Amino acid sequence: MRRGGEIRKARREDRDPGLVAQLRRPPGGRDARIMLLAQLLDRAGTGVWAAACVLYFTFVIGLDAGQVGILLGASGVAGIAGSPLAGHLADRFPVRSLLIGAHLLRLVALCLLLVVTDFALLLPVVAVTHLGDRAAKTLEMLFATRVAGDRRATYQALSRSSANAGYALGAGLAAIGLAVGTRGAYHVLILADALSFLVAAALVWRTREPRGRGLVTAPTADADADAAAPQAAPAAGGPSPWRDRGYLRFVLLDIPMHLDDSILAIGIPLWLVSRTTAPHELVPAFLVVNTVLVVVLQLRVSAKVRGPRQAAGAVALYGLTTLLCCALLAAATGGGAWAASAALLAAAVLATAAELMRSVSSWELAVTLAPRQARASYLGVAGMAQSVQKSAGPLLLTGAVMAAGPAGWIALGAAVAGLSLVQRRASLRRLDALAGAPAPAAAATPA
Numbered sequence: 001m002r003r004g005g006e007i008r009k010a011r012r013e014d015r016d017p018g019l020v021a022q023l024r025r026p027p028g029g030r031d032a033r034i035m036l037l038a039q040l041l042d043r044a045g046t047g048v049w050a051a052a053c054v055l056y057f058t059f060v061i062g063l064d065a066g067q068v069g070i071l072l073g074a075s076g077v078a079g080i081a082g083s084p085l086a087g088h089l090a091d092r093f094p095v096r097s098l099l100i101g102a103h104l105l106r107l108v109a110l111c112l113l114l115v116v117t118d119f120a121l122l123l124p125v126v127a128v129t130h131l132g133d134r135a136a137k138t139l140e141m142l143f144a145t146r147v148a149g150d151r152r153a154t155y156q157a158l159s160r161s162s163a164n165a166g167y168a169l170g171a172g173l174a175a176i177g178l179a180v181g182t183r184g185a186y187h188v189l190i191l192a193d194a195l196s197f198l199v200a201a202a203l204v205w206r207t208r209e210p211r212g213r214g215l216v217t218a219p220t221a222d223a224d225a226d227a228a229a230p231q232a233a234p235a236a237g238g239p240s241p242w243r244d245r246g247y248l249r250f251v252l253l254d255i256p257m258h259l260d261d262s263i264l265a266i267g268i269p270l271w272l273v274s275r276t277t278a279p280h281e282l283v284p285a286f287l288v289v290n291t292v293l294v295v296v297l298q299l300r301v302s303a304k305v306r307g308p309r310q311a312a313g314a315v316a317l318y319g320l321t322t323l324l325c326c327a328l329l330a331a332a333t334g335g336g337a338w339a340a341s342a343a344l345l346a347a348a349v350l351a352t353a354a355e356l357m358r359s360v361s362s363w364e365l366a367v368t369l370a371p372r373q374a375r376a377s378y379l380g381v382a383g384m385a386q387s388v389q390k391s392a393g394p395l396l397l398t399g400a401v402m403a404a405g406p407a408g409w410i411a412l413g414a415a416v417a418g419l420s421l422v423q424r425r426a427s428l429r430r431l432d433a434l435a436g437a438p439a440p441a442a443a444a445t446p447a
Helices: 002-014 019-024 029-061 065-080 082-090 095-112 119-147 149-180 183-205 221-228 245-254 256-275 280-304 308-334 337-368 372-382 384-404 406-436
Strands: none
Touching: 029 065, 029 119, 029 149, 029 183, 065 082, 065 119, 065 384, 082 095, 082 119, 082 372, 082 384, 095 119, 095 183, 119 149, 119 372, 149 183, 149 280, 149 337, 245 256, 245 337, 245 372, 245 384, 245 406, 256 280, 256 308, 256 337, 256 384, 256 406, 280 337, 308 337, 308 406, 337 372, 337 406, 372 384, 384 406
């Protein structure tokens, strides 16, 4: 009996710690814990503004639907520049200082919305806000690659769980202000988002600044090796991601590997409203399903994918899952309200499963496929994939996929599945090339 108890105790100790335990002791220690709290508060503020911005521009500022579309579209295009700009600067300046600057930039731009009402002035203000958003997200992940070292996948899972919890909290707070509906209530929501940026900047300021250009504390063995390696900035002749055809191919193929975001946020709700008999009240359930599953399962999924080769395998699973999701959406038009509701909810679950795999594979491959001496600038370029998808994905879904009907969804799913196999093969080939390179400089432009 005693031996059986000891075996059960050993098994419990061998299990991966749960989400709460991991959040208390994340990879990277104190600095990582502070950063995760900063991300939680940042995303809570972002969730407030995301839920209120369209209504604010429409009912408070008085813009028509066309102007709102132009405003959000232009801001999305401006956001594409945020990732490579952040990566370029991070090769020359400390990540910690740059991230504080990005938060303060967003703070100033958002406060300007309280006084700016002219459409021509709103365009640059909202564009700067989105540019700062994308720059901040890239800098947060650059921070993670240093503080978490070879446990960056676990940190990424914790980051996504805390971010989704923050978005849900922010959306709930926004619902209170939207229920009031006055100009003053909308201004309070804007100030709440601005306050989240200020607090996030203060928390980042509490993290420790390491030695070296654009580096942060790296307590793990992998990160210590990076810190000890010579840091060759691009200005001193290091490799440039813009000349690395193999890496640019990875980034290009990574764009459709983010389509789950647009499918869940735009494709499924619009498909429900326009082509199925499912009740419109079902739409909020998609966000609830996504948020709960990401918070609960992200850490477990990340634990199953260890290393870049398994991450490449997760890319292929992403394509298959997206194909199944699209097939369910195509089938949702063929039944009654109950059948359509079940198909749409199942599609939302599959889109979330694709998101879970993408979050594991995309950043892990972006890090490992980049040469260490120019990792920041490379990861800045990799961050463009998500930004481009956010701008082009909605147009693809509404202008081509949904216009073609059920066949459009099948074609989209098949295309993503096929491209995922191409991405997997290209990633494995580049990993082999990097493993066989005799020196870091030789790994700058492998196919």
